[in-house]
Each structure stands twice: as C-alpha cells, then as structure tokens.
Amino acid sequence: MSFLKEILDYLRARKKLWLMPLFVLFLLFGAIFVLSQGSVVAPFIYTLF
Numbered sequence: 001m002s003f004l005k006e007i008l009d010y011l012r013a014r015k016k017l018w019l020m021p022l023f024v025l026f027l028l029f030g031a032i033f034v035l036s037q038g039s040v041v042a043p044f045i046y047t048l049f
Contacts, residue, residue: 011017 007023011019
C-alpha cells in the first residue's frame with residue numbers, strides 16, 4: 001500500500017492528477033483479466049476486445 005501512497009504523492013507534487021483516471025482504468029482492466037483467466041466468463045470478455 002505504500003507504493004500507492006507514493007504514486008499519489010508524486011501525482012500531487014507534480015500536478016498530474018489528471019492521470020488518475022488512466023491509472024484506475026489500467027487497474028480495472030488488469031483485475032478483469034486476472035479474475036477472468038479461469039472462469040466461465042472468459043470467452044465473453046475476449047469477444048469484447
């Protein structure tokens with residue numbers, strides 16, 4: 001969790017808060033790919049991309 005805190009501190013210090021939605025989107029896509037690897041939903045997710 002300290003890694004996330006450091007990233008947030010960096011974004012605040014450099015005034016790059018506009019990048020926050022991009023990081024959230026990347027984390028969301030990463031979580032979807034990891035969680036869907038062995039599930040029944042995987043074929044449906046692959047058709048979206």
